[in-house]
Amino acid sequence: MSAARGFDWRRTPGLGTFTALVFVFVYAPLVVLVVYAFNASNLALVWGGFSVEWFAKALGNENLRRAATNSVIVAVVATVAATLLALPAALALERGRAFRGKAAAEGLVALPLVAPEIVTAIATLVFFSAIGLRLGLGNVALAHIVFCIPFAMLPMRARLREMSPDVENAARDLYADEWQVFRRVTLPLMAPGVVAGAMLAFIVSLDDFLITLMVADAGATTLPVYLYGMLRLGVTPEANAAATILLAVSVTVVVVATLVMRRGERAVAA
Amino acid sequence: MVERSGPEAGLSGSTPVAAAPLVAVDAVSKVFAGHGGGAETRALDDVSLEIRANEFFTLLGPSGCGKTTLLRLVAGFEHPTAGTIRLDGTDILPLPPHRRPVNTVFQSYALFPHLTVAENVAFGLERLGRPAAEVKDRVAAMIALVRLGGLERRKPAQLSGGQQQRVAFARALAPAPRLLLLDEPLSALDLKLRREMQGELKRLQRETGVTFVLVTHDQEEALAMSDRIAVMRAGKVLQLGAPAEIYDRPATRFVADFIGEANIVAGARVGSPAPFVAIRPERTTIAPAGAAGLAATVTAVTFLGSDTLYDMELAGGGAMRARLREPVPGLAPGASVTAGWPADAARPVAEDP
Ligand SMILES: Nc1ncnc2c1ncn2[C@@H]1O[C@H](COP(=O)(O)OP(=O)(O)OP(=O)(O)O)[C@@H](O)[C@H]1O
Ligand SMILES: [Mg+2]
Numbered sequence: 001m002s003a004a005r006g007f008d009w010r011r012t013p014g015l016g017t018f019t020a021l022v023f024v025f026v027y028a029p030l031v032v033l034v035v036y037a038f039n040a041s042n043l044a045l046v047w048g049g050f051s052v053e054w055f056a057k058a059l060g061n062e063n064l065r066r067a068a069t070n071s072v073i074v075a076v077v078a079t080v081a082a083t084l085l086a087l088p089a090a091l092a093l094e095r096g097r098a099f100r101g102k103a104a105a106e107g108l109v110a111l112p113l114v115a116p117e118i119v120t121a122i123a124t125l126v127f128f129s130a131i132g133l134r135l136g137l138g139n140v141a142l143a144h145i146v147f148c149i150p151f152a153m154l155p156m157r158a159r160l161r162e163m164s165p166d167v168e169n170a171a172r173d174l175y176a177d178e179w180q181v182f183r184r185v186t187l188p189l190m191a192p193g194v195v196a197g198a199m200l201a202f203i204v205s206l207d208d209f210l211i212t213l214m215v216a217d218a219g220a221t222t223l224p225v226y227l228y229g230m231l232r233l234g235v236t237p238e239a240n241a242a243a244t245i246l247l248a249v250s251v252t253v254v255v256v257a258t259l260v261m262r263r264g265e266r267a268v269a270a
Numbered sequence: 271m272v273e274r275s276g277p278e279a280g281l282s283g284s285t286p287v288a289a290a291p292l293v294a295v296d297a298v299s300k301v302f303a304g305h306g307g308g309a310e311t312r313a314l315d316d317v318s319l320e321i322r323a324n325e326f327f328t329l330l331g332p333s334g335c336g337k338t339t340l341l342r343l344v345a346g347f348e349h350p351t352a353g354t355i356r357l358d359g360t361d362i363l364p365l366p367p368h369r370r371p372v373n374t375v376f377q378s379y380a381l382f383p384h385l386t387v388a389e390n391v392a393f394g395l396e397r398l399g400r401p402a403a404e405v406k407d408r409v410a411a412m413i414a415l416v417r418l419g420g421l422e423r424r425k426p427a428q429l430s431g432g433q434q435q436r437v438a439f440a441r442a443l444a445p446a447p448r449l450l451l452l453d454e455p456l457s458a459l460d461l462k463l464r465r466e467m468q469g470e471l472k473r474l475q476r477e478t479g480v481t482f483v484l485v486t487h488d489q490e491e492a493l494a495m496s497d498r499i500a501v502m503r504a505g506k507v508l509q510l511g512a513p514a515e516i517y518d519r520p521a522t523r524f525v526a527d528f529i530g531e532a533n534i535v536a537g538a539r540v541g542s543p544a545p546f547v548a549i550r551p552e553r554t555t556i557a558p559a560g561a562a563g564l565a566a567t568v569t570a571v572t573f574l575g576s577d578t579l580y581d582m583e584l585a586g587g588g589a590m591r592a593r594l595r596e597p598v599p600g601l602a603p604g605a606s607v608t609a610g611w612p613a614d615a616a617r618p619v620a621e622d623p
Contacts, residue, residue: 166380169367173346
């Protein structure tokens with residue numbers, strides 16, 4: 001490399017190949033999963049032609065349907081509740097006056113993001129048995145609400161941090177009381193962050209396995225836990241098809257969240 | 271306190287004791303606690319001043335002297351550590367910002383990015399619960415006043431900097447506040463637009479009759495626009511008076527140097543009892559060596575078209591500058607001369623507090 005051009009890491013030899021390998025490594029299993037979901041053969045790993053039969057079979061499996069319904073119910077309840085709880089918490093941390101223990105509160109709020117999930121799972125299980133809570137699916141939803149709150153808060157806080165407090169002060173200056181400032185200025189401006197937080201909570205809840213496995217009773221299984229159970233009896237194309245549906249839902253939610261965030265950013269970039 | 275004699279002399283000199291002031295800031299101090307054990311900042315130190323109804327009042331001072339802090343105290347975004355602020359004779363300190371009949375034009379404009387121009391201007395009127403018809407008329411009138419007709423439906427992001435500025439003025443003037451606070455509203459504009467907007471601001475103030483309090487660190491802007499100026503430094507008001515008064519009779523060394531240009535000479539060297547005297551370059555004269563005055567050597571000659579600047583070094587140390595209409599023929603750097611001035615040009619000034 002000539003010194004005159006300076007160092008440019010994009011010119012590292014073999015970088016292109018390396019990048020390609022990383023993509024293969026990450027996506028090859030997903031591609032295999034999706035391709036074999038359309039496999040006509042009933043042997044999971046022998047190609048027997050294209051078919052959507054396994055999707056039909058998966059959708060016709062009553063237990064699988066119940067697990068999927070449970071997943072959606074839990075995800076919706078957890079998303080709504082976690083978003084509603086995360087919103088005031090994000091406002092308090094980003095806009096509230098300094099209060100005693102604010103640093104500690106910030107740390108505690110972030111802790112579930114870094115604590116190993118198995119620890120949270122065991123803690124939740126122990127806690128529910130200790131207080132004797134037996135609400136079936138309610139237990140699962142409650143656990144999901146709790147671990148979704150910090151995820152829902154992340155984009156909300158990021159959004160609030162990039163919004164100039166001057167705009168809210170301008171509303172205050174123009175005779176808006178605290179509620180009107182929130183309703184007319186803060187909430188509309190942070191809306192993309194709220195939407196992204198809700199989407200994130202939805203995904204995290206939909207995809208959760210460990211905590212649900214610990215907390216869920218027999219009738220309260222969610223889709224990931226049910227799929228795991230299916231696989232123990234052998235890999236079937238039906239499981240592939242169900243997993244593909246779960247993957248499609250997750251990707252859709254993430255894409256929508258990204259688009260909403262982008263649109264919001266463009267609207268506010270003044 | 272010696273420094274107090276300046277501002278007070280300035281105040282009583284220009285006004286016979288008039289009607290009650292619109293705003294009375296009395297002995298206000300503001301101390302910011304240091305972050306994480308850092309030293310505290312005394313942003314305002316025992317500031318007292320009065321603002322009269324319908325005047326164009328300017329807070330002028332260098333960066334960090336506390337101008338924004340004083341505005342934020344009046345608007346209600348901060349609370350003073352000590353002192354009182356009255357508006358129309360009422361103590362406004364217990365009132366939150368939305369209950370003070372005071373509006374602000376922010377340096378960043380702080381327009382509502384999700385609302386149109388018309389919705390931005392209507393915001394204050396709607397919060398005050400004015401009837402829809404009145405809001406509509408008033409918004410139209412304000413948009414006409416700031417000459418933004420045709421842009422009512424645009425969002426702030428679709429406007430130029432100058433246009434956003436005008437929206438900020440219209441939005442703050444629409445509720446007809448008793449007092450309009452402007453924090454360096456023109457500093458984000460380029461020079462040409464800034465000169466144009468200075469004229470606009472004067473016009474807006476005349477046409478609305480609202481009392482304006484402008485913050486700036488641009489002394490030319492302050493001199494050109496204000497009825498009265500408070501010169502601030504390090505949290506204190508050094509002098510308060512009309513522009514001509516402050517320019518002709520600066521109270522302290524800092525004021526003399528900050529407002530226009532001044533040659534500052536120790537009083538003892540020129541037989542004055544004051545600690546310093548200030549002489550404007552345009553009143554400084556150059557005589558041949560040996561004449562009465564201060565012996566000096568010319569160090570630089572700068573031709574400016576209408577004027578010529580002569581920089582001199584005084585024999586006893588210190589520098590001096592003369593700005594002459596007519597250049598002195600043959601006077602070049604290195605020449606020995608005498609710097610002088612008419613007796614009335616040397617203004618006694620105090621040391622800064
Ligand atoms: N919220 C705050 N916390 C701590 N210190 C502050 C705060 N606001 C202002 N200060 C300090 O108070 C002093 C005065 O600040 P202020 O913003 O009033 O200055 P200014 O005259 O408006 O300056 P500029 O012309 O740069 O805007 C500065 O030393 C500043 O660092
Ligand atoms: Mg400032």
